[in-house]
Amino acid sequence: MDIAIQKRTTSQRARLVLLMVATLVGISTVTRVVLLVKSWAGLDATFLNFTGIFLIGWLYDLANAAYFTIPLVVYLWLIPGKFYMKYWHRFILYGIFYVSTFVLLFNAAAEWFFWDEFSSRFNFIAVDYLVYTTEVIGNIQQSYPIGWIIGGITIVTLANLYLVKDHLKATTTVDLSFRERSTRLAVYIPLVLLGFFFVSERQHHFSDNTYANELAGNGMYQLFAAYRNNELDYTRFYKQLDDARAVDMLRQLVATPEAEYTDTRAHGIERKIINPGPENKLNVVLISVESFSADFMGLFGNQDGITPFLDSLANHSLLFTNLYATGTRTVRGLEALSLCVPPTPGQSIVRRPDNEAMFSLASVFNEKGYESKFIYGGYGYFDNMNYFFGHNGYTVIDRTAIDEADIDYENIWGVADENLFELAIAEIDKTTKERPAFTHIMTTSNHRPYTYPEGRIDIPSHTSRKGAVEYTDYAIGQFIKTASKAPWYNNTLFVIVADHCASSAGKTELPVNKYHIPMLIYSPSHISPGKVDRLMSQIDVGPTVLGILNFSYMSKFFGYDIFKLEPGRERAFISTYQKLGYLKDNRLVILSPQQQWEVARVEVSTDPFTHEMTNDDVLAEAIAWYQSASTAFASGLMKYADNSRAKLK
DSSP: OHHHHHHHHHHHHHHHHHHHHHHHHHHHHHHHHHHHHHTGGGSOOOHHHHHHHHHHHHHHHHHHHHHHTHHHHHHHHHSOHHHHTSTTHHHHHHHHHHHHHHHHHHHHHHHHHHHHHHSSSSOHHHHHHHHOHHHHHHHHHHHSOHHHHHHHHHHHHHHHHHHHHHHHHHTTSSOOOHHHHHHHHHHHHHHHHHHHHHOOGGGGOOSSOHHHHHHTSOHHHHHHHHHHTSBOOHHHHSOOOOHHHHHHHHHHHHOOTTEEEOOOSTTOOOEEEOOOSOOOOOEEEEEEETTOOGGGSGGGTOOSOOOHHHHHHHTTSEEEEEEEOSOSSHHHHHHHHHHOOOOOSBSOGGGSSSOOSBOOHHHHHHHTTOEEEEEESSOTTGGGHHHHHHTTTOEEEOGGGSOGGGOSOEETTEEOHHHHHHHHHHHHHHHHTTSOEEEEEEOOSSSTTOOOOTTSSSSOTTSOHHHHHHHHHHHHHHHHHHHTTSTTGGGEEEEEEESSOSOOOOSSSSOGGGGEEEEEEEOTTTOOOEEEOSOEEGGGHHHHHHHHTTOOEEEOOOOOOTTTSOTTOOOEEEEOSSOEEEEETTEEEEEETTTEEEEEEOOOOOOTTOOOOOHHHHHHHHHHHHHHHHHHHHHTTTBSOOTTOOOOO
16 A cells, blocks of 8 residues: 555656646647637648647657756755655745746747747747847837736636646655656656757758748747857858859959959958049938838838828939848848848847957948948947947947937837937038038837827827838938938938838748838939839948949948949848848749758849849859858958058059
C-alpha cells in the first residue's frame, strides 16, 4: 500500500512539470487557432497547410516548453525535501503557477496585438521594441484598454489556478531524495539539448504561404530566436560569390556615365561624380513620412480621399511612381536615405556599433557649405537616431527643443506633426540667414495610437490609420503653405518620401507591393511637373537629388542618380532583417540564411527598356550587391574619410 502511494504521488510530482507543459501547449494552440481565424482571408486553406500549422506548431510549442520550464525544473531539483513538504510550500507552488500562467496569457494577448500590427509572430521588430520600453509601454497604454486586458488575464489565470490547485497540493505529500531528483533531471536535460540543437527558427517555413509559416511558429520561441540572431554575418549565413568576382561585378554595377573611379582598393567603390556646368545650391528639405504606403494616395488608386494635399501637390511636382523602400522599419528607411546603401542582414546600420563617421548625404552637403540637420518630433534616443545622425554630419534637433507651450498635442512617439514642422520652419529660418540648409525631417503622427489634435481633419483622433494619414497630409500642407511665405522658399527643393510602408505582411515572404512608396520633388521655381515611372530604390533618392542640384562630388554611395542611369539597369532592394530581396527585370531574388535562395517572376516595372536576363545572371547580381555592401560596412569602407581618399579637382 505504501509503495503504491509512493509511486502514485511520485508520478503526480513528475506531472508538475507536465502540467506546466500542458498549460503552455494549450494556450499556444488556442492562440494559433485565434490567429488562424483572424488571418483566414490571406491563408491558403489546404490540407497540407493545416497539417503543417498544427503539427509543426506543436513541435515549436514543445521546444518552447522545454525552455520555459527550466526555472521550475531547477527549483524542483534544488529544493530540499524538508522544505518541499511543508504546508506553506504549496503556496509557493501556487505562486509559481500563477506567475507562469499569467506570463503565458499575457504573451498570447501581446501576440494578438503584434499580429494585428505586423501580421507576424514576434520577430526582430519585437526585439527592437523591447529595448525601448518607455515608448513601447506608452504606446500600448495609449492604444489599447490595458486595464481591461490585465484584468481579463488575471481572471483567467486565477480560474486556471483553481482548476489545478489540488494537483499542486498533492505533490507536496511525499519526499524525493536528491538522487531521485537528479535522475529525473538527467532525463530532462537531453530533451532541452535536443530542442536547442535540432529545432531551429527556420523549420516552420514549410509553405509558400507566409501566414501558414507564421502560424506554425511559436511567438515566445521566435522572440528569443530573433534576439539570438539580431546580428547576421553575411559571409557566414548567405550564399556568396567568389570574392574577386563579387568585387568585379559590383564595380560594374555601381559605375554610371557621370562617374569616374578613384579607388584602387579591392572592395573600394569611391568615385568622382562629375556633372558639368554650374551647381545649383538650393536649400533641400527632405521629409521622410512615417509608414506612408503609395496606396494611401489617390494618385495610386486610393478611394478614401485621405491625401488631398499631396494628391494636389503631385500635379505640381516631379512624381516618382515606381519607388521601393528597402525595409519595414523607420531605421531601415533612414539608413537608405542618409547612407544610400543596400540593407544588410540583421540590424540597420543606424543601430549598429561602429556606425560613426559614415559617408552620408550630409557629408556631401556639408562639403558644399550647407548646414545639415535632422529634425525629429520624438526623443531621438529612440532607435539610436540621435547618436547615428549626430555622428554622421547632422545637427540633431528633437523633441527636447520644443517648449511645452508650443505643443498642441503629443503622444508617446512625439509631438504632433504640425508642431514638428513649426520647429523645422524656425530651424531653416535660422540656418538660411548664413548658409544653404539641408534639413531632414522625420514625422511621427502616422503611427499607432493614431492620435492628433482635434478639429484639424474630419476623422476623429484615435480612430484609425486613415485618420493619421489624413492628419499628416494636413500637416505637410500647412508646412508648405507657411514655407511659401518664407524668404528661402523660392530657393528650396522639397523632397517628400516615405520611410517604409504601413504594412509589410502578405501571402509571400517579401510581398513587393508592400514596399511600394511614393516620392514627390517639389520646387515650383526650379522643377517642372512630371512623372518618373522608372524602377527605383530608396537608396537612389540621395544621388538623384544631388544630380538635380548638378553637384559634382566624391561618392561612396551604392545608389544611382536615376536621370543619369542608362535604361535597363534599374533595380531595387527590399528586405526584412533576414530576407534580402533584389528586384530587376521583373524578377525577385530572395536570399535567406543557410545559403538559401530563390528567384520568382513578379510584375514591378513599367519601364519599357527592361532587358531579359537569366535567373543565374540576376541571382549573381543580387549576391554581388549584398555581399559587397556587407563587406564594405564590416571593413570600414563606408566611412567618410580614409588615407586613399582622392580630392575632387
